[in-house]
Amino acid sequence: MTLLDSAGARLDSMIADAKELIECESPSEDPRAIALSADLTDAVIGARLAEAGLAAASERLVIDGVPHLRWSLGTGPRRVLLICHHDTVWPLGTLARIPFSVRDGVLRGPGCFDMIVGTVQAVHAVAMLAQAGGPEAVDGVTLLVTGDEEIGSLTSRTLIEEEAARHEAALVFEASAGAQGALKTARKGVSWYEVEAVGRASHSGLDPEKGVNAGIELSHQILALESIADAAAGTTVTPTRATIGTTGNTVPANARVNVDVRCRTVAEQDRVDAALRRLEPVLDGARIVLHGEVNRRPLERESALPLYERAARLAPEAGIDALEEIAVGGASDGNFAAGVGCPTLDGLGAVGGGAHAEDEHVVLAHVPHRTALASLLIRDLLAEGGRR
Template identity: 60%
Template sequence: MSQPQIDLHRLLADVRELVEIESPSADLDAVARSAEVVARLGAAHLGAAPERLVVDGVTHLRWRFGPGPRVLVLGHHDTVWPHGTLERIPYAVTDGVLRGPGCFDMLTGLVMAFHAVAALPSPDGVSLLVTGDEELGSPSSRALIEAEAREASAVLVLEASADGGALKTARKGTSMYEVEVVGRAAHAGLEPEKGVNATLELAHQVPAVAALSDPAAGTTATPTSASAGTTLNTVPGAARFTVDVRAWSAAEQERVDSGIRALEPVLAGAKLVVHGGINRPPLEEALSGALFERAVSVATRLGLPMPGEAAVGGASDGNFAAGVGTPTLDGLGAVGGGAHAEDEHVLVDRVVDRTLLLHGLLEELLADLPAGVPGGRP
């Protein structure tokens, strides 16, 4: 298998084009505009236009080459950055460091996927899915991801790497909740005894939720945002708080879910309503180990930097792919840091070797497809 020439200048120009089309997840028009740019760039590299899949107003893109089964390459084009960020943090490359909103998470990885697939002798056997709501928890794309993963022999996720370029062989599962507290409003000066204080009930429930954490198991149940009441002189009749849950195993997710749903009010007359639930299942090492070893083998064969491995608390669409039982390797994208932070950046001198690693891994996995499948062994 030959090693292709990756045009770094063109790759960076493609990254710039995506960075400069702001795509905050919650702005569906912005996501649609971003999808058009992604579709155009992808078509230029791959020689084919994608399917445009609009679900609940969110634009996703899919390329399928040849009949199944396939190797699924997975990415997203939405970002966490609001409009106007580009004015503060414009695209720039200085001293070998690329900066710009979304460059690390994960626009560079998306461009790398285009270049790696385009460099294959044939893309037959590849499915490339680019979603538009990953940063929101993939509410409209989850079914697409799971359906595509079920038909795949392996899933390669172009999320950014862990520290130093490590591949992500395990991710915690995530659950998201809002606990609504229903009390009864009353005048705080004239007749506070007639009220049911939702703020006070919230104060009882927050530590009860936090107590569901299990540090030994790596499970965190973290109360995050909270709100209560209307005016200074009113006993609050309503309150709410949100909860972020992370766990290494599905069993731990279920335990915490049961615990949150079993919460009971402390104050007479108060009520609790739980919204949300388990969002992403864990990506467990059992489903990534063999692919990681293949990646190490490819890096050795091609003389590329040796990737390490990491287990991380953050979730991605790779969790959904692994959740249906398909071998999944995550973190194959850019090397850098600062995801969701002001110092988001990509190390330019690692872009080519990561693209070559993806290309080599794709070549090997496509060669493993069953006989008679385009892309597989004859």
């Protein structure tokens, strides 16, 4: 039986696993929900690995109250890191409005595309290899399932970076892109800032001239942000949420705006950071305070290209005629892995669409092919040592 045949035979089991995980809602910022999700994820993954003859127990790594799960398979050197997450963006109660369903070959449910089905595919890809070749067939694989990716991986970042630094390759099971499931070979880096304008309050009717209007100062800064962006380089500097003042009859002493920065290269990310730190006030008596920093370094194509070329070579064996690649603006935990020098390939998860949207869905016809591709890629990487 080929790996593709094996993946096809597992489809019903993968759907059942996805259903169980989707129906355990897991919003990132709900500690109780995330704890329950970790418990269930541990049980589901553990059962599939045990069925395949893998006795490895999970490690539950709780960092600042957030549970992350790690399975280190075999005793050999760490070779291939599989990165997933079990948290989602959907609040408790979403299932009442968007229940799990499978109709006309399409699976739906909150978190299915981002990234529950991807996690299920990763686990079954490993189990297939172990079932076919014994535990030694996955010796050197680490499966990491974190619990706070959707809110910036604030507690898991160091864990991901440490794991990536000791592995030869990282495969990220975030959802693919487009109708044919393009792999993500480049992701923009992300920096998050808050620009704060500090002025001086006064009564806006009795003596407005005694104040320094932080709102007006902030408006100058928002306009200045536009000049820092560089469309040709793919660099965006986007003011988003803003707050000004305290009451309707007070010259505001404080105003703030969040700034979302996306860059294709480390050099651009550093340039924007330096430019933001050089912002100067326009109004006499005003001050500018910058909060924030680089959150994720870019996943540059150079880090992913050898892995993508390997996957493209293996794709026909998984029944995939043409495996496409794409660069995207969104970031993932793959940025952290690439940032410490680990070759990283992203987008190995589900094919579908609607991430974070009401029409989130997965096209089931692609699930066996994507699972087989993951198995083939893991096997190929384990067979070739000393890549780094």
